[in-house]
Amino acid sequence: MPTTFPFTTLLDHPTKNRCAVAPRDLQPGSIVSLTSPFVSSLHRSQKSRRCSRCFLPFTSPTSKRLKCTGCPPNGSTYYCSRTCQISDFITHRYECKKRGTKSLQAAVNTFVLTHGEDGTNFPLDDYWLLRKTYYMAVFQVKSDAGNMKGLVPDLPTKLSKLSEHHIPSDVVLAESVTQSVIALEKGKVEEEDVSNLQKFFVNLLAKFRANNFGILSDLQNVIGGGVYETGAILNHSCSPNCVLVYERLEEGEEMLQKIVVIEEVKEGEELFHSYVELCQPTSERREHLNESYGFMCNCERCISEGTDNLDSKYSEILKSEYPNVKSIIEDSLASAEELMYSEDESGGTERKEYELILKALILQREYLGELHLSRYKSEALALSHSMLLASVPDAIEHCENVCEFLTRCLPQFHPLLVLQRMTLGELVQEGTKRDEEAVEIFKDVLPKLRLLYGEEHEYVGRVEDNLKFLQQT
Numbered sequence: 001m002p003t004t005f006p007f008t009t010l011l012d013h014p015t016k017n018r019c020a021v022a023p024r025d026l027q028p029g030s031i032v033s034l035t036s037p038f039v040s041s042l043h044r045s046q047k048s049r050r051c052s053r054c055f056l057p058f059t060s061p062t063s064k065r066l067k068c069t070g071c072p073p074n075g076s077t078y079y080c081s082r083t084c085q086i087s088d089f090i091t092h093r094y095e096c097k098k099r100g101t102k103s104l105q106a107a108v109n110t111f112v113l114t115h116g117e118d119g120t121n122f123p124l125d126d127y128w129l130l131r132k133t134y135y136m137a138v139f140q141v142k143s144d145a146g147n148m149k150g151l152v153p154d155l156p157t158k159l160s161k162l163s164e165h166h167i168p169s170d171v172v173l174a175e176s177v178t179q180s181v182i183a184l185e186k187g188k189v190e191e192e193d194v195s196n197l198q199k200f201f202v203n204l205l206a207k208f209r210a211n212n213f214g215i216l217s218d219l220q221n222v223i224g225g226g227v228y229e230t231g232a233i234l235n236h237s238c239s240p241n242c243v244l245v246y247e248r249l250e251e252g253e254e255m256l257q258k259i260v261v262i263e264e265v266k267e268g269e270e271l272f273h274s275y276v277e278l279c280q281p282t283s284e285r286r287e288h289l290n291e292s293y294g295f296m297c298n299c300e301r302c303i304s305e306g307t308d309n310l311d312s313k314y315s316e317i318l319k320s321e322y323p324n325v326k327s328i329i330e331d332s333l334a335s336a337e338e339l340m341y342s343e344d345e346s347g348g349t350e351r352k353e354y355e356l357i358l359k360a361l362i363l364q365r366e367y368l369g370e371l372h373l374s375r376y377k378s379e380a381l382a383l384s385h386s387m388l389l390a391s392v393p394d395a396i397e398h399c400e401n402v403c404e405f406l407t408r409c410l411p412q413f414h415p416l417l418v419l420q421r422m423t424l425g426e427l428v429q430e431g432t433k434r435d436e437e438a439v440e441i442f443k444d445v446l447p448k449l450r451l452l453y454g455e456e457h458e459y460v461g462r463v464e465d466n467l468k469f470l471q472q473t
């Protein structure tokens, strides 16, 4: 286990309430917390790809996996080991087929009908997590010692400490979650308990709004959701001094959340991570924070950027022409997307897709500011396509542009930037004779990867091997 320097919690900030502060002077790479969640749940899109308990990826279709025999075939749950299956059973038995397939399906169907499969208001994945938390709280109270495997001692007290963000429409949402529990419990919920149950869900939803974490894979994709007690103490900043990395420690355990300091912090200074996508323009970040967490961000970056540096910035001369150009850009990107998701299984459309993306990108480069978000998105899309087409020189150009964009929006230790630079190093190594440049990139990236992911991580080994190879030749 790595050494941690647990942060101090201050309780009395006039507007933010609890704050986490550095217990001593900290260097980049210091870990201030490494904790497991109260509750976590794998997203449906990952169900067949990862263990439902510890989130270990199944690297190939033939990887060893245990299937829950109780789940319906279209919603199977898989585990990497018996230990994981047993640890998960305490709550999972309420979700799988063994306990009332019809009532569970009916409950989920009603939820989907009312709120949509991926309702922007409350996606189905969050619904599962919410219900799982409910069952854990119920069991925790029921179990005498409160330390049965898979349960969290003192869960209700811990939940009560979390801050809340109430949204009026959550009352309706709580109503439908309550109905789904009533249906599932088949008459076990007494009439007089219904309104308490509904209140419980209204409060739990308000806590979820303010405290839920998207659990990220090493490649920074969201693969699940969870509630972490320690992480929930950190406030937000758009120029954060900490990032969150998720780690699997051992079988049977849920994903740990590691809070890593990414710049020098003095003793007593507040620690922040970012609640939102940092590449968004200031106005969008602030709007998102206000809607989702109920505060207006006044961090250093928001104040210094003023109205915006990333918003649409066109050259003044070209501004009047932009409306026409915009439709060409949008049409090209829409056609590329249509091809990507077309039914045509024969493939072979990648070149055409790349050309359409490039057509949009060339116009975006001409008309939009360097830090325009949609220009960056096209650049990233063009990068993945050129890699798919094995067109290394194109890939290098797009990757350099993406790195340039990320360098200007993200702290230099941010995993997204570090991983993108690692890709750039590998492309330069593969596709050019610029070995010295590749070495420089790897030398810059390696210590950052070690601090973020740990010495033993496969990315660290990969970059070390690349460096060794380049330095020998």
Ligand SMILES: C[S@@+](CC[C@H](N)C(=O)[O-])C[C@H]1O[C@@H](n2cnc3c(N)ncnc32)[C@H](O)[C@@H]1O
Binding pocket: 015, 016, 017, 018, 019, 161, 162, 163, 164, 165, 210, 211, 231, 232, 233, 234, 235, 236, 237, 293, 294, 295, 296, 297, 298, 299
């Ligand atoms: C995950 S909690 C953070 C800890 C919180 N301060 C507490 O006492 O539990 C999220 C809530 O903290 C508050 N918060 C976080 N960052 C903030 C900021 N930069 N400015 C104002 N309020 C903030 C908001 O109320 C938000 O909904």
